[in-house]
Amino acid sequence: MAPTNSGEAPLRSEHDIVLARQQVRRLTQELGFSLVDQTKMVTAASELARNALTYGRGGTMRWEILQRDGYRGLKLLFADEGPGIPNIDLAMTDGWTSGSGLGLGLTGAKRLVNEFALDTQVGGGTRVTITRWK
Amino acid sequence: MGEFLLVTIQIDMHDQLALKLQDDLSNTIQKYAAKGVLIDISTLGMVDSFIGRMVADISGMGRILGAETVLVGMQPAVAITLVELGLALPGVATALDVERGMALLRRKIDGVDADGANE
Numbered sequence: 001m002a003p004t005n006s007g008e009a010p011l012r013s014e015h016d017i018v019l020a021r022q023q024v025r026r027l028t029q030e031l032g033f034s035l036v037d038q039t040k041m042v043t044a045a046s047e048l049a050r051n052a053l054t055y056g057r058g059g060t061m062r063w064e065i066l067q068r069d070g071y072r073g074l075k076l077l078f079a080d081e082g083p084g085i086p087n088i089d090l091a092m093t094d095g096w097t098s099g100s101g102l103g104l105g106l107t108g109a110k111r112l113v114n115e116f117a118l119d120t121q122v123g124g125g126t127r128v129t130i131t132r133w134k
Numbered sequence: 135m136g137e138f139l140l141v142t143i144q145i146d147m148h149d150q151l152a153l154k155l156q157d158d159l160s161n162t163i164q165k166y167a168a169k170g171v172l173i174d175i176s177t178l179g180m181v182d183s184f185i186g187r188m189v190a191d192i193s194g195m196g197r198i199l200g201a202e203t204v205l206v207g208m209q210p211a212v213a214i215t216l217v218e219l220g221l222a223l224p225g226v227a228t229a230l231d232v233e234r235g236m237a238l239l240r241r242k243i244d245g246v247d248a249d250g251a252n253e
Contacts (some may be wrong), residue, residue, distance in 0.1 A: 038207075108219035
């Protein structure tokens, strides 16, 4: 599964969230995702980009086009250098939020994709990786 | 549109803009004593939890100010995604398009007037 294409975008402002959404839309269109699958990936990206900005004090979105067993997919990594998540179980509970959101970001994004990985350390930032296959 | 306000969201809004819209709309409802608000999102390709919450907040806030809100034109892909995200927008009235939304608003408002109580 050699990456054929990849790139990175900053998540430093609310406008960057919009740009990240547009970037993911373009990538999923290029990959030939169905409209529903495009929308799911764009929405998941929006949630995670906002999380990186709101809770992680900003970060980056790295994207990579994957190829595996003849299938193509899009992998997105949202990385921030924020405070990390002390209680992952709690953070992965629908409706729980440490801020003023709805608490649907992480759990909602997970439901919208095929693969989801959360790597976080208190004081060491948070990295969320999502993949959706065509 | 008489007693109704029509809001058409045509761009991919950043969060502050969504909040500003919410603010502007509450002021406009009050200024014109609007009885109904139609929010047309037919050109929106995505509604995430932030935008979803804004819509739900407008609906709740409008009700307190005496206006019913109907969300119209949501694309099927957006609806599927919203539900899977976990945001079913309880308490937000929806209709397929502006025309049906207007009809729904009329029924809601007439219903309130006739019965003297909310549905």
